[in-house]
Amino acid sequence: MVATYKDIRRLTGLSLATISKYYNGGNVLGPNRELIEEAAAGLDYQVNNVARGLRSRRSMTIGVVLDQLNSTFNTTIVSRVEERLREAGYGTIICDARQDAHSQAEVVRFLIGKMVDGIVVVPVGDDTSFLKPARHRDVPVVAIDRLMPGTDSVVIDNRAAIASAVQLLTDSGHTTIGLLAGPDTTYTMRERRAGFRDAVRARTGLLPRVELLTPEEVSIEGGYAGLRRLIHLSAPPTAVVCANYGLTLGASIAQNELGSDLRPALVGFDNLELARLIRPRPTLVTQPIDKLALEAAELLLQRLNGEGPDEPVTIILDTTLMVGHESTYQLKPRVRMQR
Template sequence: MKDIAKKTGLSIATVSKHINGIRIRADNGIRIQGAIDELGYKVNEIARGLKTSRTMTIGVLIPSLVNIFSTSIVSAVERIFQQNGYSTFICDYSSDPALEESRFHFLLDKSVDGIIITPTAISSQSIAEAMRLEVPVVAIDQPLSGMDADTVLVDNMNASYQAVEHLIQARHRKIGIIHGPLSTHTAYERLKGYLRVHVDYRIPALPVYRKCGDYEMAGGYAQTKILMSESEPPTALFVTNYEMTLGAVIALNEMNVRIPDDLSFIGFDNLQMAMLVKPRLTIVVQPMAKIGEQAAALLLKRLKGDREDHPYIARLKTELIPGDSVRQICSYPARILQECLEKCLEKCFEEFLTTLWQGDIIRLRLND
């Protein structure tokens, strides 16, 4: 640090501020960074941690690294923290509550400065322990039950409401849903939106059309097979996460169910996948990068000692991206349409015969 100060002609205190992420004049920062690059200076994180009680590390605890929702968020989180001089510990607890507790305490034992968690069943005692150690925690996707913690959520109820409303406006009345385990906040809210829109439009939400999956591809596959094997299958289906959407599409292909001719379909997340499927799927898209960015920004704010708005709850909006997988159906039953067609044909035929008959009379009169 002395060498950098000497090369730049600035004080050691100014150099120290820049290295520790404290804002200084922009021109001084450029001079210091240039000297750092030229001299090949590397920060000794262990020594800095001993001095500042900071390790410049963040723990990220997620239920699955193969889940596109989690990996997209992790990517955004890592980018933000890297820009701010932090390293990240990524822990996958495989949706196992016991492993979730174990990994959480592993991160505390590593003296991370803060934790971002997508919780499943983390105990309030564990969160309280983090707070006692002054380790700020930000929850993603699901609130921490009974705890005042910063949380970044998606407006899941309105996401589901808008998707099902889109199907209702296309005149569908037999609408199926495959939701996740109702022990999770997201699944509960998405089912709540499905039920509420049925109430608002005064349409019965029949239990036979509601299937509970596991947020995995196999669950979407199995529940779609069951749903489409009903004596009166739905005319439309809403699947509430990406993995189950993928499983549902595979099942429909195996059953030779054509989208949207036989079944209108709305999926969840992964716009790229939706564009690859033919026809292009209508899909609900979560702002996954924004979720990660918001969570990281909240944690950085707490690490700077700013707790003015704690606990802060952010609710981000989803977007319904229209595709070609929803068919507008006629509001009249086929039987009534058939009767109308038959009556129309009968009337047309009568008018045709009348015209012929009148023409014959005219010709007879002319001949006379």
Template sequence: MTAVTIKDVAQRAGVSPATVSRVLSGNPATSAESRQQVEEAVRALDFRPNAQARALRSTRSDTVGLLVSDVRNPFFADLAHTIEQGLLELGYVTLLGNANENREQQDRYLDTLISRRVDGVIVAPQGGDSASIDALLTRDVPTVFVDRTIPGVDVPSVTTDSGPGIRAAVRHLAELGHVRVGYIAGPQSVSTGRERLESWTSAVAESGLSDDPALVHLGDFQSASGSEGVHALFSLDEPPTAILAADSLMAVGAIAMLHRLDLRIGEDVAVVAFDDVEWFSLLDPALTVIAHSVDEMGRRAVELLQEVIAGRRPDSVTLPSELVVRASSSSPVPTPSRPLGRN
């Protein structure tokens, strides 16, 4: 089927192609009669303007790039949905990219978004030293960071203050009588991984919990490292009696490994996760979490980008975190399980 062109619309409407172009671009220099004729012809022919051609003739593409860290992570899936819906209400189509917690993959997507002439970009950056991040800023592409930041890069951002939630979780576990608490940390190459580990270290020192460095396992915000963390922690001569995973996907991996080791959550070991995924409250036992509003983060990111596109320089936003206590951490301190492979 041959694509309908502006000339086809002009012929049906009985006007010139230039008139059709003015009507479609919203130019007021057309008569009401001409606008009506063109609009009727557009509907009759089901004409759809070529978005790429329009972008070449204007400074707008009506598209925004969104790059999340890992689409499999429930937190980022919810964040992407909130941002995409918010942008759609403003008339933007979202081009979604998945960095897969990998800087090279991030840069490949960002280079593509730049070449597509998107009107702006919302990105959860994978750390510094990115030529593609530099290219965004050099080309003055309106950019907002979400969830993560890069030190020294002055871009409006929406992030979470992890400190209050982590301190509350540590106090909660200490008050239950736990002393050895394992922490499955995120990658230290990204801001959230570093900030949460710093908050954890400070909170442990304040609470009097064991500061044994073997109780910290460095993960990568993916489920496999959550499983690896639990395996490593419960291979210690003196395993922990509680676990805190620094994000939802590592918590999923940690829970899977605890089940494989026949360790009962809330009885043999207390578990706390950072991020409140909807179905965490439906587990048996329901999971204690450090919560922050993914919907609010998404809405504020869209608002910031709208301001940047309009040429303004909005202030960054920091959202709070809080502890939500559920059954996975409400039991008394259990008897420490024996190390793996020991009799």
């Protein structure tokens, strides 16, 4: 049988109230502290957090809802958020929504039923209605990577991120640049495409042609097909920017299959492991994923303590352009044209 306060009371003669006080950092006299510690050690006692949660109305548990788990971005988020929250005594219940808005809504209900004290979410899409059960119960929510109106959010400066890639390419002499990005149905892709359009206009004076930024499926396959589509245009781009990790990976695969004189310059997004594997070393826009996670964790902890401003907070972090080997971004002489 597992020990409870009652067993400690039996061994120490103290009241439940005093024992509770001890376990909650209240004032207890030295000799009594020792009595409790001794009894607890003998009993292998451990506080029952379920009972505690019932009475105190804090389960000391938070939920993390991910659009998918299988990405370096998301595992890093989980890992960091979990680490920080466990320090603060919170358990982290993880839920993978498998890219499905419906199951995302279901998962939020599930978590609310589990009485989580807060939620961190990397949302599937734009619709925020799935958070209603949380709002209704005043469970604080922090969104990562996607800006959610009315919700605390931690995001990167997507426009500046893409602009930094475009700038490197135009500085290297490129005038026709393609973008591999997903459809405008998610905040992230919308921002990145808009950032691309603005940056190209600012640097070349012209808006990019529509076929240079047609949406692709956001996946490795999408990146592969997208790059091939771009290089087969009648006026192909001399450089391509990828707006996400999967697209970068797919585009890199397509690159590998091309002769080196046909390869456009390529600026990818976000994956460091990739960078270690590919030679020549690729040029990448990298997100401060750890920081994104930590900021989200801190923000949530604030909310859990009832702190922070009344209105929703938005934290915007900067990205870094990791410049790779020259050949990955410089304008190549157009061999075919010289023939």
